[in-house]
Structures are given as structure tokens and as C-alpha cells.
Amino acid sequence: MRKSRLFVVLSLSFLLAGILAAGAFAAEKVFTIAYNEEPQTSDMQMTTSCYMIPMNVYDRLIECVTTAPGKSALVPGLATKWEVSKDGKVYTFYLRKGVKFHNGEELTAQDVVYTFDRMLDPKTKALNTDILDFVLGAKDRMEGKAASTAGLKALDRYTVRITLEKPFVPFLAIMASPQASILNEKFTRPLRNKYGLTAQATCGTGPFILKEWVLNDHHTMVANPNYFRGRPQIDKFVVKIVTDPETMRMLFESGEIDLFDCDFAMSQIPYFTSHPKWGKQTVSGPRVGIYYYTFNQAIKPFDNVKVRKAFQMAVDRKLILQKMFYNHGQLENGVMPRGLIHYNPNQEKIEYNPEKAKKLLAEAGYPNGVDMEIALVASTGSQWQKMSEIVQAMVAKAGFRVTLKQMDEAAFYATRKEGKLPMYTNKWSADFNDPDNFFYTFFGPKGTVARSYNNISPEVFAALEKGRSETDFAKRGKLYADLEKKIVIDQAAWLPMFSLKHIYVVQPRVKKFVVPWNGWSDFPIYETRVE
Amino acid sequence: MLKFILKRLLISIPILIGVTVIIFFLLNVVPGDPVALMMKEHISVDVVARVRAQMHLDDPAIVRYFRFLAGALRGDLGESYKLNRPVTSLILNAFPNTFVLALWAALFAWVVGIPAGILSAVKKYSLPDNLFMGFSLLGVSMPVFWSALLFQYVFAVKLRWLPVAGFEDWRYVIMPAIVLGWSSAGIIARLTRSSLLEVMRNDYIRTARAKGLHELPVIFGHALKNSLLPVVTVMAIQVAGLLAGAVITESVFGIPGVGRIAVNAIQARDMPLLQGAVLFETTLVILGNLAADILYAFLDPRIKAA
Numbered sequence: 001m002r003k004s005r006l007f008v009v010l011s012l013s014f015l016l017a018g019i020l021a022a023g024a025f026a027a028e029k030v031f032t033i034a035y036n037e038e039p040q041t042s043d044m045q046m047t048t049s050c051y052m053i054p055m056n057v058y059d060r061l062i063e064c065v066t067t068a069p070g071k072s073a074l075v076p077g078l079a080t081k082w083e084v085s086k087d088g089k090v091y092t093f094y095l096r097k098g099v100k101f102h103n104g105e106e107l108t109a110q111d112v113v114y115t116f117d118r119m120l121d122p123k124t125k126a127l128n129t130d131i132l133d134f135v136l137g138a139k140d141r142m143e144g145k146a147a148s149t150a151g152l153k154a155l156d157r158y159t160v161r162i163t164l165e166k167p168f169v170p171f172l173a174i175m176a177s178p179q180a181s182i183l184n185e186k187f188t189r190p191l192r193n194k195y196g197l198t199a200q201a202t203c204g205t206g207p208f209i210l211k212e213w214v215l216n217d218h219h220t221m222v223a224n225p226n227y228f229r230g231r232p233q234i235d236k237f238v239v240k241i242v243t244d245p246e247t248m249r250m251l252f253e254s255g256e257i258d259l260f261d262c263d264f265a266m267s268q269i270p271y272f273t274s275h276p277k278w279g280k281q282t283v284s285g286p287r288v289g290i291y292y293y294t295f296n297q298a299i300k301p302f303d304n305v306k307v308r309k310a311f312q313m314a315v316d317r318k319l320i321l322q323k324m325f326y327n328h329g330q331l332e333n334g335v336m337p338r339g340l341i342h343y344n345p346n347q348e349k350i351e352y353n354p355e356k357a358k359k360l361l362a363e364a365g366y367p368n369g370v371d372m373e374i375a376l377v378a379s380t381g382s383q384w385q386k387m388s389e390i391v392q393a394m395v396a397k398a399g400f401r402v403t404l405k406q407m408d409e410a411a412f413y414a415t416r417k418e419g420k421l422p423m424y425t426n427k428w429s430a431d432f433n434d435p436d437n438f439f440y441t442f443f444g445p446k447g448t449v450a451r452s453y454n455n456i457s458p459e460v461f462a463a464l465e466k467g468r469s470e471t472d473f474a475k476r477g478k479l480y481a482d483l484e485k486k487i488v489i490d491q492a493a494w495l496p497m498f499s500l501k502h503i504y505v506v507q508p509r510v511k512k513f514v515v516p517w518n519g520w521s522d523f524p525i526y527e528t529r530v531e
Numbered sequence: 532m533l534k535f536i537l538k539r540l541l542i543s544i545p546i547l548i549g550v551t552v553i554i555f556f557l558l559n560v561v562p563g564d565p566v567a568l569m570m571k572e573h574i575s576v577d578v579v580a581r582v583r584a585q586m587h588l589d590d591p592a593i594v595r596y597f598r599f600l601a602g603a604l605r606g607d608l609g610e611s612y613k614l615n616r617p618v619t620s621l622i623l624n625a626f627p628n629t630f631v632l633a634l635w636a637a638l639f640a641w642v643v644g645i646p647a648g649i650l651s652a653v654k655k656y657s658l659p660d661n662l663f664m665g666f667s668l669l670g671v672s673m674p675v676f677w678s679a680l681l682f683q684y685v686f687a688v689k690l691r692w693l694p695v696a697g698f699e700d701w702r703y704v705i706m707p708a709i710v711l712g713w714s715s716a717g718i719i720a721r722l723t724r725s726s727l728l729e730v731m732r733n734d735y736i737r738t739a740r741a742k743g744l745h746e747l748p749v750i751f752g753h754a755l756k757n758s759l760l761p762v763v764t765v766m767a768i769q770v771a772g773l774l775a776g777a778v779i780t781e782s783v784f785g786i787p788g789v790g791r792i793a794v795n796a797i798q799a800r801d802m803p804l805l806q807g808a809v810l811f812e813t814t815l816v817i818l819g820n821l822a823a824d825i826l827y828a829f830l831d832p833r834i835k836a837a
Contacts, residue, residue, distance in 0.1 A: 038795070040569070040613055048573035125585045130575050142581070197616055215614070215624065216787035216795070217698055242696060242785050246680055250688045250695045410563025410800040417567045417574060428572065450576045 028235045029530050031510070033259045034242040034251055035521070038216050043196025044181045045119045045126040051178040051522040052239055056221055057102075058181030058204035061093050061112065061160075062172060064433060064517060070286030070339040072433055072517035074176055078107060078205065079160075088167030088471050095158040099228045101184040102209045109154035114185035116162070117141070117149045124193070128179040134171075136163040167469040169476065170434035177432045178522070207232040207526045216241055232526050258510050258530065262503040263521050266383045269326055272505045284503040287519025288339035289429030290332050290438070291497040293374075293391070298454040299422055301372065306364035308492035312350050313357040314398035315391055321498050324387060329500035334484040335438050337499040339517070342435050344481040348489050350496070357398035369399030373422040375415075378406040384425055391425075421452035425497075430518045435480045440464050442494065443487055455493040460486065532828065536821065543817040550813045551600065554806050559592050563800040565612040586612065599806060608810070609803035611796075618807035622789060626811075628698055629788035632711065632780070633773035635704050639712035640719055641766065647716070648723025648762075653750060655728065664724070667717030679710045679783040696785035707784040711777050715769045722765055726758040760830055764823045771819020774812075 039050035042057060063077040079093040099107040119126045120133075120141040132138055137150025151163040164171065174180060187203040188195050195201055199213040199220075207229070208221035221237040240257065242248045245265035252260040262269050272278045295302040295311070302308055317331055330338065334347040361370065374388045385404070392402040405422065407415070415421045430437050441447050444464055448455045463483045470476040487493045502519040512529035516522075566579045566588065583589055587598075602609055608618035647663040654660050670678075686706060687695040697703050730736065731754050739749045778790035789808060796805035 038614075041615060046615065048570045122581070122585070125582055127570055127573075127578055127582065129578055130573075133577075193615065197614075214787060215621070216791050217785065240697060240785065241787075244696075244783050244785075247683065247696045247783055247785060250683050254688050254691060254695050256695055256697075408561065408563065409798060410565070410568050411561065413567040413571060413574070414562045414564040417564060417576065417579060426572070431573075446576050447574075450574050 030236040032238040041196040042202040054178040056208040057206045062176040064176040066517040109160045170436045173432035173434045260505040285515025290337040293495040310357040310360035314395040332496040342477040354397040375424045419449040565800040608807035611804040613799040635708035636712035640715035644716035644719030647720040651724040652727035667720040670713035670717030730758040767823035
């Protein structure tokens with residue numbers, strides 16, 4: 001009897017020890033992806049792209065989260081609540097108490113003031129000042145005329161007041177963009193312009209801590225055990241820098257990475273979606289973004305609205321969507337894509353009618369057709385080249401003789417900035433969920449030149465300003481719907497193409513992956529689950 | 532010999548200055564704005580103008596060039612426009628990776644190329660000769676990006692013997708070293724073969740055979756030493772070339788080396804980084820050529836005497 005008891009006790013002890021050992025040695029949950037560009041820095045004030053680190057290492061006052069495919073909502077982040085004054089100029093944010101930065105410091109209102117003032121400080125040489133240039137005193141600060149920003153104030157340890165020069169409705173949405181991530185003053189200030197250049201020089205409050213950064217190779221983030229929403233399920237997040245799309249695909253197929261972002265190699269979509277194994281592993285979601293062609297009104301023949309309308313009608317967008325993008329998207333007819341607030345499903349449709357286009361071109365004074373150019377960046381993916389070759393063949397029926405002009409990327413952007421780039425194609429995905437992010441970007445007084453549209457329209461500029469300050473939701477929606485009709489139908493200032501789904505392929509061990517609300521290739525992985 | 536080395540090193544100074552002038556001139560002739568390129572789709576003319584002024588990009592080209600040259604003479608190659616980091620540290624951090632890759636590629640080229648060349652020469656027009664020469668012709672002719680993709684597909688995706696890309700441990704070096712070294716191996720094999728065949732026709736080889744020496748001592752004791760002279764020269768130059776940047780191999784296999792830095796710098800119009808990378812690589816090529824000359828002098832005393 002005694003022997004059997006001893007046996008039971010020993011067995012249970014071994015079992016317990018086994019369980020404990022298994023817990024201690026449980027495999028690390030690692031999520032590995034490939035990204036096609038080396039981030040310049042983890043300092044989100046100093047870069048306009050590659051936000052994978054900021055989206056996982058930092059938090060914002062407000063966060064924009066995916067609530068359903070193609071839908072998003074602004075939810076409390078580092079601020080638990082906020083108030084907006086009646087005149088729409090004063091925003092008061094109440095910070096979450098007890099939030100710790102990765103260096104152990106507690107988040108305070110002074111950190112928020114420091115973060116935004118640092119962005120506007122000319123010594124920082126920040127690239128993202130656009131998100132704050134409407135704050136009271138921002139211009140003086142940027143021009144070096146003031147030692148601090150008048151509109152930024154810490155009312156107490158956990159309350160921040162931001163005063164704007166004039167009402168700016170998209171402000172809350174902008175506060176949720178990665179550029180508005182919050183830094184720790186004590187950590188950041190002494191590092192000056194060295195902040196964000198290494199893993200050791202990076203500090204946020206986010207779910208992951210940047211642990212290692214090997215330039216041009218990979219960077220590794222590890223779970224923040226003290227994250228205020230709870231420790232992330234993933235222990236380690238590795239981002240490999242792989243510039244070659246073929247290599248990226250092979251890394252995925254050999255199991256070395258957990259996620260393949262089809263945006264980095266669109267031509268692989270049919271392979272993956274029709275593959276017996278990978279077809280079941282695709283995850284997709286709508287993108288709050290739009291593919292488009294531009295018209296440069298400073299270059300003939302697009303100074304004539306009839307020519308622009310003719311070109312709009314000469315492109316069979318549906319066919320391109322079907323044949324080139326395998327119908328993974330929907331046609332767009334305006335400036336605002338699906339998923340954007342104030343999206344207008346009743347926007348007038350652009351018809352495909354090459355015969356009518358030919359007549360319009362003749363009416364515009366080009367009965368024998370007209371020569372024109374489409375500029376392409378030689379080094380970027382072949383999708384733009386292929387799409388433009390298809391467009392070239394399509395519009396030829398209406399009389400447009402298109403020359404595809406290959407340009408070096410640096411020359412492309414330098415010429416575009418001067419307002420001298422001929423027609424080009426690109427895509428834009430929302431930085432923040434507001435029509436201003438599309439309208440003002442493309443058709444604002446500076447954007448229209450710097451992006452080589454040259455649609456100089458005082459009427460549009462005035463409406464855009466009004467849209468920024470219109471606080472009545474319904475009136476604002478009507479304003480943008482009218483503006484959309486004016487820009488796309490009346491002025492024919494651009495050719496909207498379509499919004500595409502963003503398709504990813506994941507390894508079977510990835511049990512949950514949330515497509516970011518805007519369809520970016522940069523995303524937070526806090527919700528991601530792996531086996 | 533010391534005088535010879537010093538003379539060669541002094542000649543290299545105007546070469547290096549000339550290279551910086553050419554690079555600077557070329558980058559100023561072609562249109563491109565590094566700040567506009569950094570901002571890409573998020574362009575803002577106000578921000579571009581302000582940041583350009585802060586980075587002194589609006590200064591006259593001649594001022595910027597001499598600022599760079601003055602810094603370079605002090606060992607300071609400036610700061611990368613795009614990466615905001617000192618160019619010297621970026622290059623020195625990347626160089627060990629390029630060095631490891633070049634070293635293994637060179638070793639592969641020598642270990643495979645020299646025996647293949649010897650065997651081909653000894654067994655002239657035989658099956659092994661044809662096989663080895665076919666192998667070397669393939670190595671010389673096949674573009675590196677193609678052989679790299681083939682290797683990745685077969686050995687990483689299908690057989691899963693090796694990792695596809697990256698640079699973490701010794702397993703990551705095998706494929707890129709073979710791919711990169713294959714072309715050099717081909718050149719060395721063909722050169723060894725032709726050189727050995729030429730030497731074997733000499734009278735002293737006939738004499739060695741006539742006095743009854745076995746074929747192996749004839750080849751390794753008499754012929755090989757003399758036939759390797761041009762091969763060693765090529766080997767030294769090849770090492771310099773491999774160190775100067777295996778641009779495509781580094782890109783396809785994701786190796787964070789100097790070649791990849793140079794390509795990124797060209798694409799980003801990152802003048803300080805590109806100038807630094809080119810200056811560094813030019814120095815390596817000059818040193819490689821110098822090493823080849825010195826080696827040659829050691830191997831062939833007649834040259835030293837001349």
C-alpha cells in the first residue's frame with residue numbers, strides 16, 4: 001500500500017515537473033515577415049514611409065482600428081477620452097494613467113507636448129510637419145521665430161490641450177496616424193537627431209520593443225510584458241528586408257516567413273490564389289485606397305477639358321480590373337474610395353465609350369489624334385508598366401498616341417515636384433480616415449502643382465478650405481460629394497481607376513491576421529495569433 | 532620594392548580624386564532631388580524647401596564638393612541623406628559581410644577552378660576536360676541573378692537543404708558563395724588550363740620527361756609553378772572585384788553588404804553614401820591590383836629585377 005502511494009506521489013511529481021518544464025521551454029511564438037524596403041529610421045517624424053516599427057513600437061493618443069472588412073473606428077489609445085470646444089479649435093485629451101514607456105518612465109502630458117513640439121522644431125528637420133501645421137503657433141515654431149509652440153500645453157500631469165489656428169475637422173483622425181506616435185521626452189531629448197537610428201535609440205509605449213536592428217538585413221521586436229492592454233500573444237516579431245520579389249516568394253514557400261504580402265509581387269496573385277495549398281491560406285480585405293491616372297493641365301493636350309474627358313472615356317477600366325487584377329477589387333468613379341467616411345456611392349459613373357471619346361477629341365481640335373506621354377518609374381514593379389501598356393493600346397482606338405516614358409525614380413519625383421511631369425499612374429491609400437486626406441492631397445493649392453495636376457481652380461481651393469472646417473457631418477458629406485462631381489466629372493481633373501483588395505497569404509500556423517483598415521503593407525500585429 | 536609600392540600608392544590619390552569628381556558630376560547632371568525622393572507620395576513643397584535648406588542642398592555644387600573632399604581627407608565621409616547615419620560607419624558595418632561572402636566565393640573559385648584547370652590540361656580533349664570546360668563556360672556565361680534563382684529554387688524551396696536568403700550563420704553563405712564564385716572558378720579553370728598547356732610545350736618539360744621523371748612530378752614540380760603566374764594575378768584582381776561589391780548576389784540573397792548599400796544609394800540619390808561607397812570600392816580595386824603586382828614580383832624574380 002505504502003509502495004503504491006509512493007508510486008502515485010512520484011508519478012504526480014514527475015507529471016508536474018514535466019508540465020512546468022514544458023511551460024518553461026515552450027516554443028517561442030515568432031512571427032516573421034518580409035518587407036521590401038529598409039526603414040530609414042524608427043523615428044516616425046523623420047520618415048514618410050515604412051511605418052511597420054512605429055505601428056508596433058509606439059501608441060497614439062487615438063487609434064484607428066479595423067471593425068469589419070473595409071470599416072474602421074477611432075478608439076481611445078493613450079488618451080482615454082477627449083473633448084472638442086464648440087468652435088472646433090481646442091482639443092483636450094485626458095491621458096491614461098500608469099502607461100509605461102519601454103524605459104520604465106510613465107507617460108505624462110509633457111511627453112505629448114514634447115513630441116509634437118519636437119516635430120515642429122526646425123532643428124529636428126522633420127518630414128511630417130504637415131500633420132501639425134494647423135496648430136496655433138506652428139508656423140512661427142517651424143520658422144524658428146518661437147522657442148515653443150503656442151498651441152501645445154500640458155494642463156496637468158495627465159491632461160493635454162491642443163489649440164488650432166482655425167477649426168480643422170480631420171484633426172482627430174490625424175492623431176490616429178502613425179506619424180502622431182508619442183515619444184518619451186526624457187529618453188528622446190538627449191539623443192537629438194540620433195533618435196530612432198538604432199534599436200537602442202528607440203523607445204515607445206507600444207506592444208513591442210525594438211530589440212535588434214541590422215541594417216539591410218532584419219529588425220526584431222519582442223513582446224512588451226508591461227503593455228497597458230496586456231502582453232501580446234506573439235513573443236517575437238521579425239521583419240526581414242528582402243528587395244527581390246522572387247526571393248520573397250521562395251522565402252514564403254520554404255516556410256522561412258509567415259506572411260506573403262501580394263502587394264510586393266502582384267503577378268504572384270493567380271499563383272497563390274489558385275494553388276491547392278496556398279489558395280486556402282489567403283487573407284484579404286478591402287483597401288481604403290484608389291488607383292488613378294493623372295492629367296497635367298500645364299502640358300498640352302490636357303489643358304483642354306474635352307481631351308481629359310475623352311481620355312477618361314477611352315479607358316476600359318473594367319477590363320483592366322478583370323484581366324490584370326483578376327477582379328480583386330471594384331471600380332471607383334470619384335476621389336473618395338470605398339471605406340472612407342463620406343464615401344459617395346451615388347457618384348456619377350465614368351462611361352467607357354471610345355467612339356464618343358474620338359468625337360470629343362475631334363471637337364477639342366485633334367481630329368487626327370494626338371501625341372502624349374505616360375511617365376513610368378523604371379525601377380518600380382512591372383504592374384504600372386503593364387497597366388500603362390494596356391491603357392496605351394486602349395486609348396489608341398480613340399486617337400491618343402501614347403509614348404511610355406521610362407524615368408529614373410529620382411528624376412520622376414523631382415520633375416513631378418516642379419509640376420512638369422506628364423501623365424502618370426499611382427495609388428494612394430488613406431493615412432487617416434477623412435476625405436481631406438484625398439482631396440487636399442491631390443487638389444489643394446500646393447498639392448495640385450507638386451503632383452503635376454496643375455488643376456488651378458480657386459473654386460475647388462475654397463471648397464477644400466470649407467471642408468476642413470465644416471463641423472456639421474451631413475453638410476460636410478454634401479460638400480465633398482459636390483466637390484467630387486466637380487473635380488472628376490466637370491473638370492475631369494483625374495481618372496479614378498479602382499480600389500483593390502489587399503491580398504496576403506499566411507502559413508497554416510498563423511491563426512489570426514487582421515487586414516489593416518486602410519490596406520497598408522505596414523500594420524500593427526498586436527491582434528495576430530500564431531500557433 | 533618599397534619604392535615601387537609607395538609610387539603606386541601615390542598614383543592612386545589622383546585616381547581616387549578623379550573618381551569622386553566623376554561621381555559628383557554625374558549625380559549633379561542627372562535630375563533628382565533626394566528630399567523629394569525621401570517624401571515620395573507624401574510630397575509637400577514647403578517641407579522639401581525647408582529640409583533642403585537645412586541639409587545645405589541648395590549650396591552651389593562646387594561648395595558641396597569641396598565640403599565633401601575636406602571631410603574625406605579627415606576620414607569623415609559625411610552623413611547619408613536617407614539613412615541619417617555616418618557614411619563611414621555604414622560602410623564599415625557592411626564590409627565584414629561583403630568580406631565573408633567574397634572570401635568564401637574566392638575560396639570556392641580557387642578550390643574548384645585550379646584542380647579543374649589542371650585536370651583539363653592533363654587530360655586534354657577527354658570527357659573530364661569537356662565536362663570541366665562546359666562547367667566553367669556555364670559559370671562565365673550564366674547571369675548571376677539567374678543562377679541565384681535556380682540555386683534558391685532547387686536547394687532551398689525544393690530540397691530545403693539551405694535557407695533562401697538572409698545572413699545569419701554559415702548556412703546562409705553557401706549558396707551565394709557558390710553562385711558568386713562560379714564565374715570566377717570558370718575563368719580560373721580556363722586560364723589554368725591554357726597556361727598549363729602552354730608551359731607543357733616548353734623544352735624544360737621535355738627534358739624533365741626525358742630524364743625519366745614520372746608525369747606527376749613533371750606537372751606539379753615543374754610545369755604548375757610557372758603556369759600559375761597569370762592565374763595568381765587574375766585571382767588577386769578577382770578578390771578585389773569580389774570585395775568591391777557583389778551587387779546582384781547581395782540583392783538576391785539579401786546580404787547586407789557594401790554592394791547593396793551602393794545600389795540603395797544610387798536609387799535614393801544619396802550622394803554622400805554613394806560617394807563614400809564608390810571611394811571605398813575604388814580603393815579596394817587599387818589595392819587588389821597592387822597586391823597582384825607585388826605577388827607577381829615575388830613569384831617571378833625577373834619582374835622584380837626589371
